[in-house]
Amino acid sequence: MRIDVLTLFPEMFAALDASIPGRARKSDSLLLKCHYLRDFAINKYGQVDDVPFGGEAGMVLRPEPLKKALDHILEELGPAKPHVVHMSAQGRIFTQERAKELAKMDNLLIICGHYKGIDQRFADAYVDEELSIGEYVVSGGELPAMIIIDAVARLLPGVLGDMASAETDSFYLPNRLGWPVYTRPQDFEGRTVPEVLVSGHHENIRKWRIKASLELTRKNRPDLFQTLELTDEEKKILGSR
Numbered sequence: 001m002r003i004d005v006l007t008l009f010p011e012m013f014a015a016l017d018a019s020i021p022g023r024a025r026k027s028d029s030l031l032l033k034c035h036y037l038r039d040f041a042i043n044k045y046g047q048v049d050d051v052p053f054g055g056e057a058g059m060v061l062r063p064e065p066l067k068k069a070l071d072h073i074l075e076e077l078g079p080a081k082p083h084v085v086h087m088s089a090q091g092r093i094f095t096q097e098r099a100k101e102l103a104k105m106d107n108l109l110i111i112c113g114h115y116k117g118i119d120q121r122f123a124d125a126y127v128d129e130e131l132s133i134g135e136y137v138v139s140g141g142e143l144p145a146m147i148i149i150d151a152v153a154r155l156l157p158g159v160l161g162d163m164a165s166a167e168t169d170s171f172y173l174p175n176r177l178g179w180p181v182y183t184r185p186q187d188f189e190g191r192t193v194p195e196v197l198v199s200g201h202h203e204n205i206r207k208w209r210i211k212a213s214l215e216l217t218r219k220n221r222p223d224l225f226q227t228l229e230l231t232d233e234e235k236k237i238l239g240s241r
C-alpha cells in the first residue's frame, strides 16, 4: 500500500519510523511519502495561508497550493487514483471498521490541515472523505494522520508477527472492548491473576474472556454496549456469576 501525506510538518512523521508502522515501511508493505505543502506556495515567501473571509481570528490554508500539490502527487502516482482523506475535527469519527476498509486500498492521500483549516472549496472539489480522530481539536492534521496510518499499517498483511493478536484487540469485533490481559509474576504486590487463566482449561478461559470483554464494555462504554446484539451464549455467560 502507498500512503501520500500532504503536510506543513513532514518532519513529524519520523515518529512512524518506529514500532509497527516502522516495520511495515521496512518490509515494503507500506510506502509512505510526505509532501511539503510550502513547496507549492503561491509566492517566493512560501505563503500557503491567508486571512479568513468574513473576519475572524486565525489563518486558513489557501486552495491553490493544495491543488498544485494534489496535481503533483497525482502526476507522480500515474494511473493510480488515491482515496483522498482530509483530517478534520468536522469529519466522521475514525473507527477500527474504517481502518479495516482503508487497509484494503492501494493508495491513500491524507491532507493535513493547520491553523483554522483548509479552504472549504478545495475540500468540496477534491476530498473524498473527512475523518476525525475524536471530539476535540488538536493543532494540526499531522498527529491525526499518524494515528490513521498506524491503525491501517498494523492491519496490512504480514506486518504483525501474529495477526491473531489484532483479532483479539478492542474493536476488532465492532463495538466491543478487549478483555484485560495479565503476565508474570502471578502475584504482584498481593494482586493475583484470575485463577481461570492459570487453570489450563481452554473452554473456561474462552468463556472468561467473553465475560470480561462484555463487562468492560458495559462499564466503560455503555453507549457501545447498548448497541450490541448478544448471542444466547453471551447472555448466559454474562448472567452467570
Ligand SMILES: C[S@@+](CC[C@H](N)C(=O)[O-])C[C@H]1O[C@@H](n2cnc3c(N)ncnc32)[C@H](O)[C@@H]1O
Pocket: 086, 087, 088, 089, 090, 111, 112, 113, 114, 115, 116, 117, 118, 131, 132, 133, 134, 135, 136, 137, 138, 139, 140, 141, 142, 144
Ligand atoms: C486547530 S485545527 C482547526 C479546527 C477547525 N477550525 C474546526 O473548527 O474544526 C487545525 C487542523 O487540525 C486538524 N485537526 C484538529 N482536530 C482534529 C481532529 N479531532 N481530527 C482530525 N483532525 C483534526 C485538522 O486538519 C485541522 O484543519
